[in-house]
Amino acid sequence: MSLIGEERKDYILSQINSEGKVMTNKLVEALQVSSETIRRYLEDLEEANKLKRVYGGAVKMNRSQEEPSHMNREVLNADEKRKIxxxxxxxxxxxxxxxxDDGSTTLQMIEHLLDKEYLTILTNSIPALFALIDYKNRDLYSGEIIFTGGKVSSLQSRVVGSLAESMVEHFYADKAFISIDGMIIDKGVTSFDEERGQLAKKMMKHAKMNVVVADHSKIGLVQFYKMADLQEIDVIVSGVPVPEDWKAELERVCVQWIESE
Incomplete structure (x- = not known):
């Protein structure tokens, strides 16, 4: 593979984004350069805050182990989330x-559901609830709204906990739309928060089809709580193409990847 230095670095970042990590020996083989050259590339990328070097290679930069507030999540990758x-x-x-669910990406669905007839939406998202009430009061949304009660997380503007889970147990849905905080091919989809992740698992268990929405920043990351394996998901909607080295596994587990436009 004949690539100039910057293109080689782009290749390394592409592998990091799809796999969450890279190994020096595999990069040497793929790029046909010395391990010393790979080390220099990794040093340069670490200095640019693009990755974190570890023994034997590098891993994707996880800028925070804590979930941003809902207000902060709304403005992150906002244009991509609208398209998703x-x-x-x-x-x-x-x-x-x-x-x-309460994700900032699923929230972007609401305005595009107004033309659907006889729809019933169940949500634990307080901003989604307010948006639906507003549209309903203006006769722009004619469907039903069901809000899951439970413990309120004011920072995240959502309801979680055992009461919310118990309420979800009483309903069955055609589709569940779930936001995630991380997704990697061999570890499934993950969340910062255990309570949020557990409620999402309940939603997915009670839906005929599970749809995960994920902007590019979630791909290749693993967070604290495992929400589901990839084979439990039917569709992934993202703002970027499916990573090349994910295609075979997604086809094997029958997961459809939709790239938003």
Missing amino acids: GKAAAALVEDNEIIFI
Whole structure:
């Protein structure tokens, strides 16, 4: 593989984003350069805060082990999230019952659901609830709204906990739309928060189809709580193409990847 230095670094970052890590020996083989050259590339990328070097290679930079507040999440990758929300909403049919979790990406679905007829939306997201109430009061949304009660997380503007989980147990949905905090091919989809992740697991268990929405920053990351394996997901909607080295495994477990436009 004949690549100039900057292109080689781009290749390394591409591998980091898809796998979450790179190994020096594999990069030597793939790029056909010396281990000393790879070491210099990794040093340069670490200085640029693009990755973190570890023994034998490097891992993706995880800028925070804590979940940003809902307000901060809304403005991160906002344009990409709007496009993902629109593409995810296109999967919803008239007369369906759907779960929408508290993610800032799933929130972007709401405005694109207004033309659906006889829809029932169940959510634990306080901003989604307020948006739906506003649209309903202005006669822009004609469907039903069901809000899961429970413990309120004011920082994240959501409801979680055992009461919310118990309420979800009483419903079955056609589709569940779930936001995630990390996704990697061999570790599935993950969340910063155990309570949020547990409620999402309940939603997915009670839905006929599970749709994960994820902007590019979530791909290749692993967070604290495992929400599901990839084979428990039916569709992934993202703002970027499927990583090349994920294609075979996603096909094996029958997961469809939709790139938003």
